[in-house]
Amino acid sequence: MKYKQSIKDWPEDERPRERLLKYGADILSNAQIFAIILRTGSKDESAIDLARSLLKKFGTIREIESASISELCSVKGIGPAKASQIKAAFSLGKRLRGEPVDKKNPFKTSEDVYRFYSSKMDGLKKEVFICALLDSKNRPVKDITISEGTITSSLVHPREVFSPAIKESAVSVLFVHNHPSGDPSPSNDDIELTKRLVKTGELIGIAVLDHIIVGNNGSYISFLDKGLL
Secondary structure, eight states: OOOOOOGGGSOGGGSHHHHHHHHOGGGSOHHHHHHHHHOSOOSSSOHHHHHHHHHHHHOSHHHHHHSOHHHHTTSTTOOHHHHHHHHHHHHHHHHHHTOOOOTTSOOOSHHHHHHHHHHHHTTOSSOEEEEEEEOTTSOEEEEEEEEESSOOTTTSOHHHHHHHHHHTTOSEEEEEEEOTTSOOOOOHHHHHHHHHHHHHHHHHTOEEEEEEEEOSTTOEEETTTTTOO
16 A cells, blocks of 8 residues: 655655745756645645656656646646646746836846747747847837748848848847757857848947847757857
8 A cells, every 4th residue: 555645744844845935946846846836735645746747747847838638637636626727837937938028127138038038939830030129228129020930041131130120220139039949059050140140230230139049948048148149
């Protein structure tokens, strides 16, 4: 007979909720975070056991997010209520990432840019290249979708990128595109294209502040942060 040990029976410093309160969420494992979302276990398993079962069945956080309510309920101990809690947590995270940036608050870091655009690119099956037009205080003025599909220098022409920037009197621009593979590492095409666009911007007096490549599961690469601009 399997003995279920409640999380309440664990030493206080090992309990997920207490660890979050003491050390912050970043220190927790994926299973511990899911255990907090689930709140309670089942008749036979603790919340952490259910969380581990979820991760074992689906493999990754992204696969859990993509799962339907019925697929989540296929895990023993996960019923409609707990499945709804999981879906709600993911939905709230998406809404946070996509929350509009107040134009009074400029982009200050690459993470600001990532948080704003990641929800728009989350789950896309093809590459999308966006040019963000900024004012003198790095506040977003307008987004222009330049290309959809494989991003190469032949598909993203400087004229298409900078014509809207000139029309809208943008002081600077930054570029954002996604890698559907999930790996945000820049390709040779990405690097060469960015160099070409930076040079064009210098010629016409519109600075290129950064190029962000969005991957999966919170991953991204900033050309500025990596010293590639």
